[in-house]
Amino acid sequence: MNGSALPRLALTAGEPAGVGPELLVRLAATSLAANFVAITDRSLLERAAARCGTTITLIDDDGADTATRAAGSLRVRHIPLAAPEVPGTPDPSNAQHVLATLSEAARGCAEGRYAAVVTAPLQKSSINEAGIPFSGHTEFFAAQSHADVVMMLASPELRVALATTHLPLHAVSAAIDAFSLERTLRIVHAELRAKFGFSEPRIAVLGLNPHAGENGHIGHEEIDTIIPVLEKLRGQGMQLLGPLPADTAFVPAQRKRYDAVLAMYHDQALPVLKSEAFDRTVNLTLGLPFIRTSVDHGTALDLAGSGKADPSSLIAAANLALDLVARSRKVIQP
Template sequence: MPLPRLAVTAGEPAGIGPELLIRLAATSLAASLVAVADRQLLERAAARCRVAIELTDDDGSAQAERRPGSLRLRHTPLAVDEAPGRPDPRNARYVLDTLAEAADGCMAGRYDAVVTAPLQKSSINDAGIRFSGHTEFFAERAHADVVMMLASPELRVALATTHLPLAAVSAAITRVSLIRTLRIVHAELCAKFGIAAPRIAVLGINPHAGEGGHLGHEEIDTLIPALDALRSEGMLLLGPLPADTAFVPAQRRRYDAVLAMYHDQALPVLKSEAFDRTVNLTLGLPFIRTSVDHGTALDLAGTGTADPASLIAAANMALELVAQRATHPSSPPRGEERGEGPTLRKSL
């Protein structure tokens, strides 16, 4: 039986991504790993990690097994050689080319999933290219409405907004956007995680979830009407919940996933307890995409000592999602995920 084909991008060439990719290839992961990166970059990373790697050009053929240390390559040339710890904006286009190849390859059926190493957003913006992150890039590439989720074995957290200043969060959350986001999260928990009737906890925006309007009106004006509309269709939603008590053990037994209103509202909880086991997923794409939950660690780049645990976790989760898709290949129509199609089936 052929191994699943995972396209793995190396991220920022001056960061730890290339070394993490080499460490991943050295494991016995049961997948055909296709690195989308520069050949010499990976060779230099392997030398820094003191890992023997066998790089072969990817011909698209199936693999029945993979030896630890073997890595297929979709060569994408750097503009300039990397200087570990010092990102060069001249390599910004190279980074985006690797993401485009991985996404397009998945949509064309060349790969079963994409796994991404961390990149340096600032370096891409310094090159004069407007860029806010992997999630937004893949959404535009696939013409899809997406939601960012971070997941550990114990907790799944989706985000209503991603990389926004805190001052812009309230205006960005509307009834329409919240309904769209919850439809995507619900559909993907069903399709990707095999949860028949997902229970989703929705956090409030304000302290104490607004405390009946005394600490803000967003819950009354936006969140509660959106949640009530979806509950009328059978969606199992808790909240809006105060964020400060939503993660206590008694609450966590009540839900399968959390929808947080902004980036730093819930992710510190997740990362503090499972930093090396947390995976970033992009929900709503027509392909599987997972990633590490950390940055480029420029201070560690070039030392060969960066911990690959999060990238390994991301690859393992990608394999689990590929297997889940093979077992349950049907998924909700794209329109339904965007709130345009038929209403969700009411839970019994």
């Protein structure tokens, strides 16, 4: 890719019966300076554009670079559906189609054909109902890349990484051991430096229990696992705060002290982030050998087919991907 070429961003549409295809065509209608390549069924995009009342020009992707992109134009890497979508009603027969789009995106990034991948939401249950074990984008890309990864959600004001992701609450404590917690913190620290440009990242680590365990009176995970790991990594030069009680970690006075938060489980911190910046929050996967960003919401089956789904989070995801690509290009330039 030459220096004047627009970054080639792979876009996956996620669940065909959800809002993802409509979000893709609305993203393509913007003037963002990217060479968008939608990895999905061409006719799915045509139907989505018609539902949105959006004029779109679909171009078969030939892998070529381009220095410009007209608003409303979208390159397509065609991967056919098994059955036409019915908005709002996922069809498990299309599960293999969804996984094939993700595989192509990961493979294309590994081969240098795409600078990053931006994903629309998918329906995990539909894939599972097809008899395929699947727990989410993050885990899928980790397996494809043989990488240890961390899920992070980021808005312009706040970055939250997760020690555990899609687990039932009763399984969280057992999943947080010293080895996994140390590995997670090392990934977050390294990626805050590499992707976000923090030379000495400051990471706030939340406790698992109310009041961060209150010296063992409300649980022992902090004393037994979290504190020893933090002390070890502090001894190696990491700037780590905590473990902090989750109920006060996000007040303005605390936020000034850190660049990112590590939460112990999915719903411990994400409600704070989404309540204040839902349309500006981006899901990204740390630790992959390529850049992957995504929306911070689900398939919105109740809105699918209406043409009214808000593309703000997908646009934010594309913008962040472009920012990260630009930063990576500056790093590798002589």
